[in-house]
Structure formats: C-alpha cells, structure tokens
Amino acid sequence: MKLKAVTGLVFAGLAYAGIAGAEVAPGDVVWTDNVAIAESLTGAPGNAADGVAVVSSRAQGNCVACHEISALPNVQFQGNIGPSLDGVGSRWSEAELRGILVDAKHMFPDTRMPAFYRTTGFIRPGDGFTARAANPETFGPLLTAQQLEDTLAYLMTLTD
Amino acid sequence: MQHLKPVKTLALASACAALFAGAAFADPDLSAELVINDGELTLVTRAPSDDVITPNLPERYSGWLFRDAATREMEMDDFENPAMLAVEAGADLWTTVDGSAGQSCADCHGDATESMAGVRAHMPHLNANGVLWSMEDYINNCRTERMGAEAWRWSGDQMTSMTSYISMQSRGMPVDVQIDGDAAPYWEQGREMYYTRYGQLELSCANCHEDSTGLMIRADHLSQGQISGFPTYRLKNAGIVSIHNRFRGCIRDTRAESFAEGSDEFRALELYVASRGMGLSVEGVSVRP
Numbered sequence: 001m002k003l004k005a006v007t008g009l010v011f012a013g014l015a016y017a018g019i020a021g022a023e024v025a026p027g028d029v030v031w032t033d034n035v036a037i038a039e040s041l042t043g044a045p046g047n048a049a050d051g052v053a054v055v056s057s058r059a060q061g062n063c064v065a066c067h068e069i070s071a072l073p074n075v076q077f078q079g080n081i082g083p084s085l086d087g088v089g090s091r092w093s094e095a096e097l098r099g100i101l102v103d104a105k106h107m108f109p110d111t112r113m114p115a116f117y118r119t120t121g122f123i124r125p126g127d128g129f130t131a132r133a134a135n136p137e138t139f140g141p142l143l144t145a146q147q148l149e150d151t152l153a154y155l156m157t158l159t160d
Numbered sequence: 161m162q163h164l165k166p167v168k169t170l171a172l173a174s175a176c177a178a179l180f181a182g183a184a185f186a187d188p189d190l191s192a193e194l195v196i197n198d199g200e201l202t203l204v205t206r207a208p209s210d211d212v213i214t215p216n217l218p219e220r221y222s223g224w225l226f227r228d229a230a231t232r233e234m235e236m237d238d239f240e241n242p243a244m245l246a247v248e249a250g251a252d253l254w255t256t257v258d259g260s261a262g263q264s265c266a267d268c269h270g271d272a273t274e275s276m277a278g279v280r281a282h283m284p285h286l287n288a289n290g291v292l293w294s295m296e297d298y299i300n301n302c303r304t305e306r307m308g309a310e311a312w313r314w315s316g317d318q319m320t321s322m323t324s325y326i327s328m329q330s331r332g333m334p335v336d337v338q339i340d341g342d343a344a345p346y347w348e349q350g351r352e353m354y355y356t357r358y359g360q361l362e363l364s365c366a367n368c369h370e371d372s373t374g375l376m377i378r379a380d381h382l383s384q385g386q387i388s389g390f391p392t393y394r395l396k397n398a399g400i401v402s403i404h405n406r407f408r409g410c411i412r413d414t415r416a417e418s419f420a421e422g423s424d425e426f427r428a429l430e431l432y433v434a435s436r437g438m439g440l441s442v443e444g445v446s447v448r449p
Contacts, residue, residue: 065378077379124417131412
C-alpha cells in the first residue's frame, strides 16, 4: 500500500515533467545513425486518429499533396510526387519514420520532401503563404511535436 | 541512400516503379495539337531540347499540353478565349491619347500588327543601355518618358491588357531570346534562381517543373512552367496573370518571402525561363485553370 502510494507519487512527478519539459525542441532532436530518431518528440505516443487530419489537411501536414494513401479514399486529390504511403509502417521502423518526418533530407539527401520539424537553414523563409518574410520571433516548424507524433502513429498503422 | 538496408532499397525500387506508373497516368496528352480557329494557325507546343539550356529536359512542352480538354479547347477558339477581352482593351489603349505630350502609342508606333510583331518572342531583352528589361518596362518607359503619362502598375488591368495586345502580335512566332553576350550574366542569375530551393518547403522551380513534370501536386498537374503562353487568362483568378505575378505565386507557395513583380531578380528569372522555351510558339494569350 505504502509502496504503491510512493511509486504513484514518483510517476505523477514524471508525468508532470513530461508535460512541462519533455517536448523536444527542433534544435534538440537526437539522431541515430543520422537517419533515425528513437525518442518521441512529446515524450508520449501519438494518436493515430488525429494523425489522419494532419496528413490530409492543407492547413496541417498536407502529405497527400505529394503522397497517395489508399486507406483514405475520401481524401480528394492525392498527389504522386512521392511514393505511395501504403505499407510504410512495414517498410520502416518507427524511429526511421520519425526521422523522415522531422527532416527527410537525412534519409534522402536531395529529396523534394520538406522538413517538418526544423526551423533553421532556409533560404528566404516566409510567413506562411503570405509571400512576406518570416518573423524570426514567431517562426516555428511546419508541424508541432504533437502533430508529428500523431502523424507517425498513423503511419505505423499503414502496414501490408 | 547509402544508409538504406538492402530490403529498404528494394522497397524503394518498387516505390519508384509505382511512381513511374503514376507519371504515366498523369502524363500530358502529347498528341494534342494546338490549332487556332479551326485551322487558321497551328502553334508549336513541343520543341527539341538542347544541352546548353535544358540539359535535363527530354523535350520542351507548352503548358497547354498539360491542361484538360475543356481548358485546351478554350484557347483554340478566339471567341471562346476569355483573354481576348483583354486583347481588345489593349487595342483600345493603343490608340488612346494620354499624358502631357498628347500622344498615344499609335502616334509613335503606328500599326501594332506590324511594329509589334516579334516583340514578345524576343522578350525580355537588353535596352539601349545594356540593362535587361521586360515588356512592362518598355511600356512604362514610353509612358513616362515619351507620353508624359503615369506609369502603369506591373500587373494592373491596363498593363496586362497592353501586354496581351502586344503579345498577340507575335502569336505563332518561335520564342527566341538572346542569352549570350551582355545578356549572359542575367541569364546565369536566372538559372541560379531556378535551381535555388526557396522557402520553408525548400522547393526550387526545378523541383516542381523539371523533376516532377507530369506528376500531380495535390489537384495540380505539373507542367514545365513555361512562359511561352503568357500573359495567361487564369480561370481561377478570372483575369489575366503576368509572368512576374505567376513567379511570385510559385515562390510564395514554397512558404518563402517572394521577390517583387518588376524586381531585377524576376527580370533575370524571366529571361532564363523564356530561354527554356525557345522553339515553342508564342501563344499570344493562353488559358490556364
């Protein structure tokens, strides 16, 4: 009983730390072999259902601008600049997929795929789609850590 | 790629095969012929590539080939082509007196069907001082220096009407711009820009219009991004779009800080992109979705 209360407390402490400090900032991402990222960016698993909105919405990841996902037949106008994402959950490990989402240029050096969780190294970065210069004070990555983990959780369900 | 394990390489190979199949279904209809007014004129929509200007293109294609049949047909009939309203407005402006000198374009240049034939085909080109100018610059220079009139806005209605009217006088002539001699530094600057990956999406013109020709980016079928059809009537905008306005939009779409219409950068880019279409017909005024 006593022991349980103590561990409960410890866990509560950890969970608190998770909310306050465990989110990995774009500059602090730790790469393995330069292509994979083992740790969740939020410190917790993502939500696959929320990931569907990220991959299909223009305002979020808009992955379907370039990729087809046959599991989402209701999402109109899927592009084909990149390979179909069918089966990606079987082709790559979770850590590799996280790396591809954070910055695909680690895995595919000259790829057309944008880096979704990087904030430096751009030429004339803009303020969204306004054609004006980005404000360095407010400039953020294309996806939040949460959106990225949700996308990743969804991709892991795309197995063959 | 060196990081890929053999299994992954295989997966990617099949993904590439799938990509190829994708490219096939989205390919432009290369057999389509751009015939104007039931045979009055046939425009060249496919021209040979060369190793100097377009070493990475198998062939040069007009953007017209990539459009659906309904949009293509609008450009084939001057009564259906909505850009012809701008051409008519431009013809009116040609003879309209404006400014303190009390003159119209026609007072100096006479009949545009003669004096302006070929102007679009060679645009942009160096002015008498060796500076690269676009058609808009020549027009505004005449207005401010010769007519004593106000300059028009780069993409304003009057300017796009006038560029539409003047461009029509070169319809059917092959794009033929000077890229050597004093034009060479501008051309190099434009080429540099074409391969620069601007914006937070880090996409160059070449990433979309050279590496992805024929593929779909969401609902859009990517062409080679040629300007031989400009000015263009864009159905989406319900109006005429200038070359620099199109450039601005494409750079904006990479989540970048764009360049201004009429900037030195866009003049240089215009020369380079025009050269990538050498041999294609000037379309006069085109129709795009």
